[in-house]
Amino acid sequence: MYALEVNNLRKIYPNFTLGEVSFSVEEGQIAGLIGRNGAGKSTTLKSIMRLISSEGTVKVFGKDFSKEEGAVKELLGYVGGGFRFYPNKSLSVVAKTVARFYPHWDGTAFDRYCEEYALVPTKKVRELSEGMKIKFSLALALSHGAKLLLLDEPTSGLDPLSREDFCDTLLSLKEQGITVFFSTHITSDLMRVADQIIYLSGGTLLADEPLDAFLRRYRLKMFASLAEAKAARAIGAKAVKEGVEGLVMDISDGREATLDEIMIHLERAKKETV
Amino acid sequence: MKALIKKEFSLCLHPMAVVFLSFAALVFVPNYPYEVIFFFSGLSVFFICMAARENGDLAFTCSLPVRKRSIPLARIIVAVMFQCALLLLTALSIVMKQAFFPDELLVNLVGNSANLAFCGFGALLLGVFNLVFFPLHYKNPTKIGVPFVISSVVLFLFIGVMIAIRQFPFYAPLLAPDFANYGVKLAVLLCGLVLYCIMTALAAWLSGKKFERVDL
Numbered sequence: 001m002y003a004l005e006v007n008n009l010r011k012i013y014p015n016f017t018l019g020e021v022s023f024s025v026e027e028g029q030i031a032g033l034i035g036r037n038g039a040g041k042s043t044t045l046k047s048i049m050r051l052i053s054s055e056g057t058v059k060v061f062g063k064d065f066s067k068e069e070g071a072v073k074e075l076l077g078y079v080g081g082g083f084r085f086y087p088n089k090s091l092s093v094v095a096k097t098v099a100r101f102y103p104h105w106d107g108t109a110f111d112r113y114c115e116e117y118a119l120v121p122t123k124k125v126r127e128l129s130e131g132m133k134i135k136f137s138l139a140l141a142l143s144h145g146a147k148l149l150l151l152d153e154p155t156s157g158l159d160p161l162s163r164e165d166f167c168d169t170l171l172s173l174k175e176q177g178i179t180v181f182f183s184t185h186i187t188s189d190l191m192r193v194a195d196q197i198i199y200l201s202g203g204t205l206l207a208d209e210p211l212d213a214f215l216r217r218y219r220l221k222m223f224a225s226l227a228e229a230k231a232a233r234a235i236g237a238k239a240v241k242e243g244v245e246g247l248v249m250d251i252s253d254g255r256e257a258t259l260d261e262i263m264i265h266l267e268r269a270k271k272e273t274v
Numbered sequence: 275m276k277a278l279i280k281k282e283f284s285l286c287l288h289p290m291a292v293v294f295l296s297f298a299a300l301v302f303v304p305n306y307p308y309e310v311i312f313f314f315s316g317l318s319v320f321f322i323c324m325a326a327r328e329n330g331d332l333a334f335t336c337s338l339p340v341r342k343r344s345i346p347l348a349r350i351i352v353a354v355m356f357q358c359a360l361l362l363l364t365a366l367s368i369v370m371k372q373a374f375f376p377d378e379l380l381v382n383l384v385g386n387s388a389n390l391a392f393c394g395f396g397a398l399l400l401g402v403f404n405l406v407f408f409p410l411h412y413k414n415p416t417k418i419g420v421p422f423v424i425s426s427v428v429l430f431l432f433i434g435v436m437i438a439i440r441q442f443p444f445y446a447p448l449l450a451p452d453f454a455n456y457g458v459k460l461a462v463l464l465c466g467l468v469l470y471c472i473m474t475a476l477a478a479w480l481s482g483k484k485f486e487r488v489d490l
Contacts, residue, residue: 050336053488053489070340070341074339084330086285094285097281097285098338100276100277101277101339
């Protein structure tokens with residue numbers, strides 16, 4: 001079953017268009033939404049959450065978001081960055097308020113997550129570090145039994161060790177059967193946890209497939225000159241210290257490319273085409 | 275809706291909203307434009323909306339299991355609670371004033387006298403404020419100052435008209451204390467309350483419609 005189905009999502013801004021994006025995420029998977037700054041990652045997540053008005057349909061566990069908004073949101077936990085709300089309120093006051101919205105709120109689970117994430121309920125939101133704010137958001141989402149977590153750049157303000165902790169948390173959530181869909185431009189986090197990637201570039205979908213398949217599709221090859229790279233139909237060829245490098249789709253050639261390298265060359269190829 | 279209203283009280287309420295309720299006691303001041311009491315109610319709505327904006331309340335609330343459209347309604351209901359409390363406190367203050375003050379202090383020389391009809395006019399002013407402020411605010415929730423200025427200007431225009439028409443002879447029955455011309459004043463009160471309900475309901479409908487299209 002699909003935890004998340006997005007069909008023809010479209011949002012037009014004066015200087016940017018998110019164009020007819022469609023993808024789906026299987027239940028129990030960790031899917032990463034990648035793309036450079038301004039590619040449309042946050043627009044996609046906000047459109048899914050209906051924080052912005054856009055065209056297209058979104059289904060969560062088969063339920064249509066626009067028709068069953070309340071029921072769908074009960075299945076969701078949305079974390080837009082860290083917890084940036086009500087800085088002068090204590091965690092316990094926020095949690096108590098949130099609890100009233102969820103019939104399945106588990107107070108014991110919230111206490112357990114607070115203990116696990118070293119959150120002090122009497123502390124005020126403004127006293128939390130960025131990492132702790134994300135953990136607080138996760139504790140809220142998990143305590144109401146969210147089956148799908150939507151996270152917008154959750155690791156962007158975190159140091160490497162906190163990011164490592166965060167990735168561990170995601171993997172443990174996956175073990176509990178929770179589906180995670182998160183946007184990031186830090187590809188090392190994706191390499192560690194993601195099963196699937198959804199790659200946006202300039203508001204259009206470039207890839208939606210299992211991470212392994214995406215990585216296997218491309219190889220990185222060095223060429224002596226740009227002319228040679230063009231002759232070999234290298235994707236996004238660019239000059240480097242040792243010569244010219246580009247992506248090739250012949251799996252017997254070149255070396256394995258990292259996600260960063262694939263993104264850099266695909267973006268470059270797209271720019272050249274434009 | 276109950277959870278949304280409780281959230282408004284626990285996370286968004288500005289203390290000034292409660293303080294402004296005490297301004298109902300202004301009816302005890304002799305010869306004063308009592309209509310401004312209802313302007314302070316608008317100011318309390320302004321403070322609540324400002325506190326909510328500074329706390330990122332709308333984006334947070336949108337992630338909770340509620341319809342986006344019902345979010346403005348919850349805040350308007352909270353505003354209505356404060357407005358009803360203000361009307362009630364004003365009415366109580368008027369009853370006390372009429373019971374304990376000498377007759378010569380009961381007729382106001384600069385605005386409406388504090389009586390039943392005045393409460394009706396107050397309800398009308400509150401309804402006008404709601405109808406102008408909330409739809410403008412929820413069209414673009416980052417804007418609070420501009421909707422407040424526009425709604426205050428409209429409010430003071432209405433207050434100006436109310437003060438101006440008190441000079442006409444036909445208005446005289448509405449200026450007397452409550453024991454005279456009771457029926458006319460009661461009719462004005464009822465009309466004011468009905469108009470308040472209609473304008474506030476319209477404000478809630480328009481606000482929900484506009485907020486649904488807002489990009490947060």
